[in-house]
Amino acid sequence: MNSISDNDYLPIPELRKLQLEKLQRLVAYEYERVALFRRRCDEKGVKPRDIASLDDIAKLPFMVKTDLRDEYPLGLTAAPMEEIVRFHCSSGTTGKPICIPNTKGDVEVWAEATARCLAMYGLGKGDVLQVAYGYGLFTGGLGLHYGGEKLGCAVLPTSAGNTEKQLMLMRDLGTTALACTPSYFLHIMEVAKKLGIDFRRDTKLRHGIFGAEPWTDEMRAKIERDSGIVAHDIYGLTEISGPGVAADCGRTNGLHIWEDHYYPEIVDPETLQPLPDGEKGELVFTTLDRFGTPMIRYRTRDLTRLHPEQCPCGRTARVMDRIKARSDDMLIVHGVNLFPSQIETALLGVPEVEPHYQIVLTPTETLDLLEVKVEIRSESFSDNIRELESLKKRVLAAVKTITGLSPKITLVSPGSLPRSEGKIKRVIDNRKK
Ligand code: DLL
Numbered sequence: 001m002n003s004i005s006d007n008d009y010l011p012i013p014e015l016r017k018l019q020l021e022k023l024q025r026l027v028a029y030e031y032e033r034v035a036l037f038r039r040r041c042d043e044k045g046v047k048p049r050d051i052a053s054l055d056d057i058a059k060l061p062f063m064v065k066t067d068l069r070d071e072y073p074l075g076l077t078a079a080p081m082e083e084i085v086r087f088h089c090s091s092g093t094t095g096k097p098i099c100i101p102n103t104k105g106d107v108e109v110w111a112e113a114t115a116r117c118l119a120m121y122g123l124g125k126g127d128v129l130q131v132a133y134g135y136g137l138f139t140g141g142l143g144l145h146y147g148g149e150k151l152g153c154a155v156l157p158t159s160a161g162n163t164e165k166q167l168m169l170m171r172d173l174g175t176t177a178l179a180c181t182p183s184y185f186l187h188i189m190e191v192a193k194k195l196g197i198d199f200r201r202d203t204k205l206r207h208g209i210f211g212a213e214p215w216t217d218e219m220r221a222k223i224e225r226d227s228g229i230v231a232h233d234i235y236g237l238t239e240i241s242g243p244g245v246a247a248d249c250g251r252t253n254g255l256h257i258w259e260d261h262y263y264p265e266i267v268d269p270e271t272l273q274p275l276p277d278g279e280k281g282e283l284v285f286t287t288l289d290r291f292g293t294p295m296i297r298y299r300t301r302d303l304t305r306l307h308p309e310q311c312p313c314g315r316t317a318r319v320m321d322r323i324k325a326r327s328d329d330m331l332i333v334h335g336v337n338l339f340p341s342q343i344e345t346a347l348l349g350v351p352e353v354e355p356h357y358q359i360v361l362t363p364t365e366t367l368d369l370l371e372v373k374v375e376i377r378s379e380s381f382s383d384n385i386r387e388l389e390s391l392k393k394r395v396l397a398a399v400k401t402i403t404g405l406s407p408k409i410t411l412v413s414p415g416s417l418p419r420s421e422g423k424i425k426r427v428i429d430n431r432k433k
Pocket of ligand 1: 211212213214233235237242244300302322324326
């Protein structure tokens with residue numbers, strides 16, 4: 001059973017009808033209860049009754065992350081406190097935290113969405129799902145936990161960290177699916193190697209459920225090759241619920257968005273005008289079934305496109321390209337746009353280095369200095385200066401081909417760059433200080 005919801009295959013006209021009904025209900029609800037939304041609608045001269053078709057969504061104002069920060073903690077809460085069963089707050093590492101109160105219904109819809117992802121990957125009863133996403137001030141842990149239980153998996157909540165213990169439990173309990181960030185899985189693979197654990201031989205691990213940060217197709221191929229598991233992609237964000245908003249079915253290189261719950265739009269990030277399916281822009285979501293803190297036209301900053309064609313798997317939920325970049329991750333270096341994922345792609349083309357890297361930007365009196373620090377694979381480590389120089393040149397050539405930039409390449413010894421148990425921080429931009 002690879003599907004647990006009839007809505008996966010809902011004929012498109014029925015899906016659009018359902019979305020419109022939900023949108024009309026949501027806009028009326030939010031207008032009545034959330035002052036900021038009502039004020040913005042009034043400023044634009046739009047009333048809930050003006051939403052007569054799905055295209056009318058473009059009449060509504062956008063929401064952005066700073067709205068959540070400005071209204072922190074509860075200014076965007078639509079439901080009365082008696083209906084709230086859970087708060088999901090961010091850790092606020094980049095400023096004031098955000099806080100998303102959830103109703104019981106919100107938590108149930110989210111669990112269903114995440115369970116649909118897991119079912120689509122082929123998981124079900126009998127699977128042991130080890131959840132190594134963080135559980136506190138992050139939605140990854142509880143999102144996968146509730147989704148796994150809803151589907152009937154045996155859930156093993158380990159949270160992030162304690163890698164050797166993770167591996168011990170994985171073997172002892174016969175974990176078949178592991179959920180964590182892809183960068184943490186890279187670290188788990190390294191520790192396993194040191195301990196002499198071969199995933200194929202010594203574990204029952206078959207599925208990796210990876211998300212919460214961009215990871216390239218090259219990284220996915222490396223993970224699958226080195227571990228023998230299938231690396232599934234899962235996407236989501238705290239403001240819209242958490243993990244489980246979208247996931248891949250394996251038939252196309254993209255992720256189905258559960259659009260009966262989360263209505264997607266792509267807009268031009270400059271003009272904010274809606275773009276047709278097929279065109280790349282910023283992903284915007286409206287939460288059709290959330291009532292604690294509904295989001296209407298929430299700008300995610302994630303850059304992608306919606307596929308104009310239907311997926312061969314038969315599901316009618318639209319597919320988006322895998323998220324490789326956020327508009328606010330883009331670095332402008334020497335006038336050139338640079339995304340960290342481009343460096344990852346370049347490095348994965350050079351077999352003697354690991355995809356452990358750091359991008360360091362330092363202001364100088366003339367041009368900013370761009371440095372890429374990258375770890376050499378232990379098998380390729382040598383103190384022969386000539387060999388190292390030649391490797392450096394190959395890394396530089398790979399980076400230059402993909403980015404057009406010629407950074408300073410610094411080769412560092414295996415294991416010397418920081419590892420991550422959650423989302424990895426790849427960029428140190430000293431220009432911002
Ligand atoms: O990262 C929720 C999540 C947890 C998703 C576990 C998947 C797995 P936030 O901390 O609010 O929520 O961060 C959301 O992370 O806007 C994207 O930029 C990025 N992101 C999430 N999933 C993916 C993915 C969680 N599969 C932000 N690929 C989003 C690329 C992702 N980027």
